Amino acid sequence: MAPDRLTAFTDGVVAILITILVLELKPPLGDHFGDILDEKGRLLAYLLSFVFVAIYWVNHHHLFQVVHRIDGRVLWANIHLLFWLSLTPVATAWLGRTGAKTGPVATYAVVLLGCAIAYTLLTLALLALHEAESQLHQAIGDDRKGKLSLLLYAVAFVLAFIEPWISIALFVVVACIWFVPDRRVSRTLQSST
Amino acid sequence: MAPDRLTAFTDGVVAILITILVLELKPPLGDHFGDILDEKGRLLAYLLSFVFVAIYWVNHHHLFQVVHRIDGRVLWANIHLLFWLSLTPVATAWLGRTGAKTGPVATYAVVLLGCAIAYTLLTLALLALHEAESQLHQAIGDDRKGKLSLLLYAVAFVLAFIEPWISIALFVVVACIWFVPDRRVSRTLQSST
Amino acid sequence: MAPDRLTAFTDGVVAILITILVLELKPPLGDHFGDILDEKGRLLAYLLSFVFVAIYWVNHHHLFQVVHRIDGRVLWANIHLLFWLSLTPVATAWLGRTGAKTGPVATYAVVLLGCAIAYTLLTLALLALHEAESQLHQAIGDDRKGKLSLLLYAVAFVLAFIEPWISIALFVVVACIWFVPDRRVSRTLQSST
Amino acid sequence: MAPDRLTAFTDGVVAILITILVLELKPPLGDHFGDILDEKGRLLAYLLSFVFVAIYWVNHHHLFQVVHRIDGRVLWANIHLLFWLSLTPVATAWLGRTGAKTGPVATYAVVLLGCAIAYTLLTLALLALHEAESQLHQAIGDDRKGKLSLLLYAVAFVLAFIEPWISIALFVVVACIWFVPDRRVSRTLQSST
Numbered sequence: 001m002a003p004d005r006l007t008a009f010t011d012g013v014v015a016i017l018i019t020i021l022v023l024e025l026k027p028p029l030g031d032h033f034g035d036i037l038d039e040k041g042r043l044l045a046y047l048l049s050f051v052f053v054a055i056y057w058v059n060h061h062h063l064f065q066v067v068h069r070i071d072g073r074v075l076w077a078n079i080h081l082l083f084w085l086s087l088t089p090v091a092t093a094w095l096g097r098t099g100a101k102t103g104p105v106a107t108y109a110v111v112l113l114g115c116a117i118a119y120t121l122l123t124l125a126l127l128a129l130h131e132a133e134s135q136l137h138q139a140i141g142d143d144r145k146g147k148l149s150l151l152l153y154a155v156a157f158v159l160a161f162i163e164p165w166i167s168i169a170l171f172v173v174v175a176c177i178w179f180v181p182d183r184r185v186s187r188t189l190q191s192s193t
Numbered sequence: 194m195a196p197d198r199l200t201a202f203t204d205g206v207v208a209i210l211i212t213i214l215v216l217e218l219k220p221p222l223g224d225h226f227g228d229i230l231d232e233k234g235r236l237l238a239y240l241l242s243f244v245f246v247a248i249y250w251v252n253h254h255h256l257f258q259v260v261h262r263i264d265g266r267v268l269w270a271n272i273h274l275l276f277w278l279s280l281t282p283v284a285t286a287w288l289g290r291t292g293a294k295t296g297p298v299a300t301y302a303v304v305l306l307g308c309a310i311a312y313t314l315l316t317l318a319l320l321a322l323h324e325a326e327s328q329l330h331q332a333i334g335d336d337r338k339g340k341l342s343l344l345l346y347a348v349a350f351v352l353a354f355i356e357p358w359i360s361i362a363l364f365v366v367v368a369c370i371w372f373v374p375d376r377r378v379s380r381t382l383q384s385s386t
Numbered sequence: 387m388a389p390d391r392l393t394a395f396t397d398g399v400v401a402i403l404i405t406i407l408v409l410e411l412k413p414p415l416g417d418h419f420g421d422i423l424d425e426k427g428r429l430l431a432y433l434l435s436f437v438f439v440a441i442y443w444v445n446h447h448h449l450f451q452v453v454h455r456i457d458g459r460v461l462w463a464n465i466h467l468l469f470w471l472s473l474t475p476v477a478t479a480w481l482g483r484t485g486a487k488t489g490p491v492a493t494y495a496v497v498l499l500g501c502a503i504a505y506t507l508l509t510l511a512l513l514a515l516h517e518a519e520s521q522l523h524q525a526i527g528d529d530r531k532g533k534l535s536l537l538l539y540a541v542a543f544v545l546a547f548i549e550p551w552i553s554i555a556l557f558v559v560v561a562c563i564w565f566v567p568d569r570r571v572s573r574t575l576q577s578s579t
Numbered sequence: 580m581a582p583d584r585l586t587a588f589t590d591g592v593v594a595i596l597i598t599i600l601v602l603e604l605k606p607p608l609g610d611h612f613g614d615i616l617d618e619k620g621r622l623l624a625y626l627l628s629f630v631f632v633a634i635y636w637v638n639h640h641h642l643f644q645v646v647h648r649i650d651g652r653v654l655w656a657n658i659h660l661l662f663w664l665s666l667t668p669v670a671t672a673w674l675g676r677t678g679a680k681t682g683p684v685a686t687y688a689v690v691l692l693g694c695a696i697a698y699t700l701l702t703l704a705l706l707a708l709h710e711a712e713s714q715l716h717q718a719i720g721d722d723r724k725g726k727l728s729l730l731l732y733a734v735a736f737v738l739a740f741i742e743p744w745i746s747i748a749l750f751v752v753v754a755c756i757w758f759v760p761d762r763r764v765s766r767t768l769q770s771s772t
Binding site: 201202205206209210213216265269272275276282283286287290294295296297353354 | 393394398400401402404405408413414416417418419420421422433440443444447448451566
């Protein structure tokens with residue numbers, strides 16, 4: 001089966017998730033320019049959640065550039081990823097309100113770990129469908145980025161009970177790793193043309 | 194007419210339905226990790242509704258792999274299915290809050306029966322448009338899965354007034370039947386290539 | 387320019403509009419099957435609004451089967467239609483709550499008149515871009531359906547101040563006229579193949 | 580990489596943003612036709628926000644008619660634009676409630692300036708990917724419209740602290756400049772065929 005409808009559906013779900021926290025933003029009560037700071041916490045939570053979901057979308061976009069076929073298992077692996085992604089906004093909202101406390105930081109680590117595991121499972125389901133010499137196999141390689149992320153999120157979960165700020169620093173580190181997504185895929189795409 | 198726009202529209206509506214209960218999820222009031230259990234009911238309702246809508250999407254996706262043309266009747270049959278699917282989240286939310294009581298369980302059975310009837314009508318409208326030797330006819334066959342689902346949901350509705358837990362067990366049975374969607378369609382797709 | 391992205395965007399907006407009233411549906415407070423009747427008004431309003439938006443989507447779908455090119459004016463005519471359609475849910479919600487009173491019925495007539503005028507303008511913008519012997523011109527003809535709808539909605543608006551029930555009857559009449567959308571377009575499509 | 584999925588995702592996000600303020604529209608409490616005026620402020624805010632987002636969508640649509648390839652930088656430039664666009668509805672809602680006060684008008688200027696800068700960055704990222712003699716370069720030219728908009732929004736921000744009405748007038752001026760989007764692109768498209 002071709003991946004067209006899977007990507008279209010993913011785009012629809014992500015479009016909703018990326019904008020869900022906008023619904024929480026309310027105009028401030030006053031009419032001074034400084035009143036906008038009343039919404040600081042929600043704005044920041046929105047920005048964070050927006051960036052995290054966007055990073056996944058951009059990487060999903062790149063991944064599927066080299067995907068040529070899918071099956072039922074890939075569909076479910078993708079829906080599983082969407083489920084974990086859909087929890088990001090509410091986890092971010094909690095974090096945005098309380099700041100660096102154990103509860104929201106540990107929850108955030110669980111949600112991000114869920115997303116990372118789901119992304120890894122999706123990658124494995126796709127690799128199983130493509131030949132060893134395919135563009136996909138060359139682009140993914142031994143998936144060091146994926147494995148490192150899983151490890152860092154697990155560490156961040158444990159540290160949330162000791163010093164939440166270190167966990168947050170680890171989230172930022174993983175985000176930076178994935179912010180530039182194209183290297184592997186674009187290198188493969190270029191070298192094959 | 195080609196089915197492209199029908200599937201795109203369906204994906205859009207399903208993307209919204211599958212995420213609607215996310216809007217109900219609120220971060221807990223406290224900041225301990227255990228506070229997340231306050232949202233247990235809503236999280237579970239969200240998960241249930243997500244899975245049910247996803248099962249329909251995956252099956253719809255597979256069905257339309259072997260659909261080559263549509264008409265006005267198919268459009269309306271599809272919109273009818275979307276209407277019933279759109280009631281799943283609110284039915285799940287009721288069930289998630291009250292637990293296994295007659296009211297929500299019977300309502301849930303009605304909504305699922307509506308979805309199943311709508312899916313059957315969509316299948317029939319599609320079969321009428323395709324030749325007897327088409328991939329679609331081979332994939333659907335005598336539609337035992339569809340007929341069995343209708344029967345089980347009707348039984349579940351009646352049992353909701355006697356012992357709601359048995360009805361819930363029946364919902365799970367039908368979900369399992371449809372969880373693996375691809376057999377019929379993928380077998381047909383493979384044998385034809 | 388090709389109409390692909392215009393139709394995709396329309397599908398996205400309509401998918402949201404058609405499901406917006408779902409957000410208003412809340413599970414009843416009790417846990418008896420009869421408690422569902424507490425939500426009767428909202429359910430009915432949802433059904434009505436769903437059907438009205440669906441009728442426009444189905445007709446839009448058929449119309450664009452015979453559209454081969456668009457321009458900036460068509461884009462804006464289409465966005466204008468989407469604006470009026472987006473007011474349907476809130477107008478229906480008002481009607482659903484108060485019943486056949488002058489205020490909501492007259493408002494409903496205004497919104498439906500706005501939709502009908504916008505659809506007519508869209509048709510005219512499209513006709514101006516296609517040759518006289520095109521499928522589009524054959525399918526639209528002298529647009530008696532469109533003109534009749536405009537007339538009936540205008541009459542319904544006036545009657546809302548005298549006897550709202552007659553206005554509602556007129557809404558139903560127009561809905562029936564457009565419920566079967568395919569005649570003109572499908573006849574043209576078939577005769578050309 | 581081809582721009583298909585980028586435009587599809589953009590359409591999804593814009594479809595949500597353009598309809599978000601609909602969720603704020605509630606039917607009036609009474610049942611007289613005049614009661615609709617109670618919702619005047621929200622209706623006007625909805626209309627304004629709808630038009631602003633629509634103007635960006637139409638221009639984005641035209642821009643991508645002459646885009647042939649994208650890269651990771653373009654993806655992020657586009658997501659950056661979507662972020663600023665997503666703030667338009669809430670800024671409009673504030674403006675709609677308080678009227679021409681310094682706070683909301685200055686905020687509005689900041690959001691529109693953010694959109695304009697993001698659109699300019701997107702244009703630059705696209706120009707860097709296309710040859711000097713491409714349709715895109717001919718269509719954009721020296722981008723006087725873009726530069727003028729940036730200047731006017733910056734002036735509007737400063738004037739919001741002196742006389743907010745002049746800022747609002749400047750917003751309208753820029754909207755008019757972009758309302759007719761097709762000149763540059765359609766001229767280029769026509770001359771090349």
